[in-house]
Every structure is written in C-alpha cells, then in structure tokens.
Amino acid sequence: MSAQAPLSTLAIRRVLRWQAIVTVAGAVVAWPWGGGHAALSAVLGGIVNIAAVVVFAVVYAVSRPATPGGTVAALFRAEASKILVIVAQLWLVLANYKDLVAVAFFATFVVTVLLFRLALLDRRT
Numbered sequence: 001m002s003a004q005a006p007l008s009t010l011a012i013r014r015v016l017r018w019q020a021i022v023t024v025a026g027a028v029v030a031w032p033w034g035g036g037h038a039a040l041s042a043v044l045g046g047i048v049n050i051a052a053v054v055v056f057a058v059v060y061a062v063s064r065p066a067t068p069g070g071t072v073a074a075l076f077r078a079e080a081s082k083i084l085v086i087v088a089q090l091w092l093v094l095a096n097y098k099d100l101v102a103v104a105f106f107a108t109f110v111v112t113v114l115l116f117r118l119a120l121l122d123r124r125t
Helices: 010-063 068-096 102-121
Strands: none
Touching: 010 068, 010 102
16 A cells, blocks of 8 residues: 555645635735734634644544544544644634734634535545
C-alpha cells in the first residue's frame, strides 16, 4: 500500500481552496465595513479552519488505516485533532487580539466550518 501525501487528495484540496476563497472574500467584505482590524479578523477566522483541515489531513494520512475499522478510528482521531486545533486557535485569537472584530471573525469562521462538509460532498473530478 503506497502512502499518499496528506494534502494530495482532491477532496482536501477542494476544501482548502473553497476555504481560502471564502477567507479572502470575507476580508474584502470586512475591509470597507470595519477597516484593517475587521479584514484581519476575517482572515484569522478563515485561517483557524484552514489550519485545522491541514491537521486533519496529516493525522489521517499518518494513520494509514488498512481495515474498515481502522479507517473509522483514523477518521475519529483526525476529527478530534481538528477540533483540538480549532479550540486552541480560537482561544489564542480571542485571548490575544484585543482589536478583534468579532462579527468578521466569527462570520468567516462559521462559513469555513460549513464548507468543510459541503466541499467533501462535491463529487466532481
């Protein structure tokens, strides 16, 4: 069985691309509405999930499951790792960025969370 690079799968690349597009769009929308801090807040909201998807892909790829049960266990480990990264980054941003524009941050964050599931459902090649 050959190991596949963590970020080489079409589904993961699609998720990351959609999340990056939404992150940039969120910053573009936030800039005129709330200035630089709003745009940066939107970018940080997107980066939280982009980094979490990268961790998900790496943890799953390192697991290299060989059985259906192993696949389920690997997916649970990857999802748990993703959630831990999200919680840690949310704490880091909320505790340290005093000029955070919460609406821009959480709007981009929520949309990028939802995109993870939606992009995985897209079956186009």
